[in-house]
Amino acid sequence: MPAESGTTLLPPAPAGDPMVPRPVRVESVRRETRDTVTMDLRALDGEGLVFAPGQFTMLQAFGVGEVPISISGDPARPDLLTHTVRDVGGVTGSLCRVEPGDLLGVRGAFGRGWGVEDGRGGDVVVVAGGIGLAPLRPVVLAVLAERAAYGRVSVLYGARSPAEMLFTDELDTWTAAGLDVHVIVDVADRSWTGRVGVVTELLPDAAFDPDRTLGLVCGPELMMRYAAAALTDRGVEPGRVRVSVERNMRCGIGLCGHCQLRGHLVCVDGPVFELDRIGPLLTVREL
Amino acid sequence: MADSRPVTLDLEGLQRLIDVLGEQGFTVLGPTVRSGAVVPGRVGSVADLPRGWGDRQEPGSYRLRRRDDDALFGYAADAIGWKAVLFPARELMWSGSVGPDGFDVRPGPGPSTYGEPPYAVLGIRSCDLHAVAVHDRVLAERTYADPHYAERRRDAFLVTVVCGDPSGTCFCVSMGTGPRADAGYDLALTELLDGQHRFLARAGSARGEAVLAAVDTRPAEDRDEEESEQVVAHAVAHMGRAMDTTGLRDLLYDNAEHPRWDDVASRCLSCGNCTMVCPTCFCTSVEEHTSLSGHDTEHWRIWDSCFTTDFSYLHGGSVRTSPRSRYRQWMTHKLAAWIDQFGTSGCVGCGRCLTSCPVGIDITEEVAAIRAAPGPRKEDAHATGR
Ligand SMILES: Cc1cc2nc3c(=O)[nH]c(=O)nc-3n(C[C@H](O)[C@H](O)[C@H](O)COP(=O)(O)OP(=O)(O)OC[C@H]3O[C@@H](n4cnc5c(N)ncnc54)[C@H](O)[C@@H]3O)c2cc1C
Ligand code: SF4
């Protein structure tokens, strides 16, 4: 019995063995970039997977291995589990080669999400770097589903190059639906007429009232530190700036010990943390 | 439940106890001597126990020694501990086969090297009983539990024996975890060696009481209880070491950049022995075993160690590349972060990490060194989110 979508609460543990995956079938696959694909999955048992934006699953390529992958789909569509995977190694490589009809295993949804509903009645600033847009896409979709409940909503997205941008066809839709979308790339190509630089440079473009803003940041750890600092510099309270921390995870449920960050087990206490809970820990080297 | 009245039993009574546990369907495990060490093994009779054996343990060294009496439990903490009985070093989580229209997943667990559960553990020390309580907290009493551990644990019958002759690496007294257990057991025994060789016994559970009732016992006399107090007092007086735990969590968080971490890193081999023998270390990894055809796969969980670089590997590199950061992680987790995560220290003072460390690194000494020259207090170093 998972929690209602849109809450930061951990769903109660499902009955049965939490280490045993549920089979899901690949329904469709879209290539996002050279090394990244988005896939829609449907559970063989027909039971949907209710999740909160920011939660992840342990995704299993049978016979190869299992890795944590954020859910990048629509929280209003629990029947369809969507993941966006970047090929960086053994397991993600084999996940990126799936075809419609293939079977994968899934455990989850796990972890504490973004708590986007805390931004209702105020402004929301989404800052994403690279694949970091994947776990933030459900935030954007949740906001769009309830657009009137939120004030100004900015999406600031930085990618290494134009070719490495995710969800490119959707970015315009988001703008059309009333979001303030800004993109920037580290390295431009010939076709690029937009901005070049790092994602924090987009922050001055975003209009928001710091006193009632929720800032949600996901990307490489260094980028998150800078982006989070930029938000607090603009006056957003550290408790209203949230980052999603990545650590090695073998179980996703707080039992394997790999994702420790001092007092936290990132998989259950996070991956999303308020800056005031995690900020100082991200500055200690090799913690 | 409140302890029942103490009774005594002799060696025949102890044999009967082993028999009764076997008759009740338990696989009876106890201390045995193998490869020059006291280690857990199958026990069918009193003769299987390490009669007349004691030990000498110092940082980096373990030796059996002959005692001048017939004590059956005259050693300190056994060499490798009981962790693997309830929490096997390798465990099959599930296996499965892929077919054209589905995937058939069969839950574990697989067979254990200690025989079939349920287990009766004879001779578990107070430190290790506290370690079982720590594992209960970590593995069974949280939102997500390890169902295999929880089941083996629920069914296990634990017979603790007071530690009468601690070693040079023991420090349970300072950790508040020994030498005598006051809860968490089915039966508690104290081995009495004055005059007739006998055991003072108490039940700590209804199951324990039922088992005792099936054994020939006598009501304990005053002198049995007095002698039992002597055994405890002797152990307390002969603790090898002590750790001062006052404010330890904050001390370690404040001193994440203390020069002592470089010092210990220059000695530590990152071998991971300490994590393997520690009765509370619980970190695991998973291994995928796949048939050549790719149709059948097994998902095994194996003990892991935070001393490997793989442990914290992320795409692009490990979080903890230096031995300094890995020793700091291990010790700070054990003595500080554990408290935030599970509401209890992760060290029960068994001394095994000292004994098994090839270079004799002593966790009590490392704590003392930082305590002797602490860095300044850091306010935000305590941000743990609780
Ligand atoms: C909460 C969370 C959400 C994530 N969401 C996404 C996502 O939406 N899309 C995406 O593409 N990636 C995501 N990742 C990263 C992804 O899990 C890793 O890229 C993946 O584990 C790499 O495994 P591999 O076998 O392909 O790589 P290899 O380099 O071959 O990895 C070897 C082993 O190291 C471990 N490992 C390596 N990198 C990581 C890592 N970054 N995190 C955890 N374990 C690692 C794996 O367990 C793997 O078995 C997420 C990570 C976390 C922690
Ligand atoms: S840290 Fe060392 S002394 Fe403490 S419980 Fe673990 S092995 Fe025993």
Ligand code: SF4
């Ligand atoms: S402290 Fe000792 S036992 Fe532990 S990893 Fe270092 S050398 Fe090995």
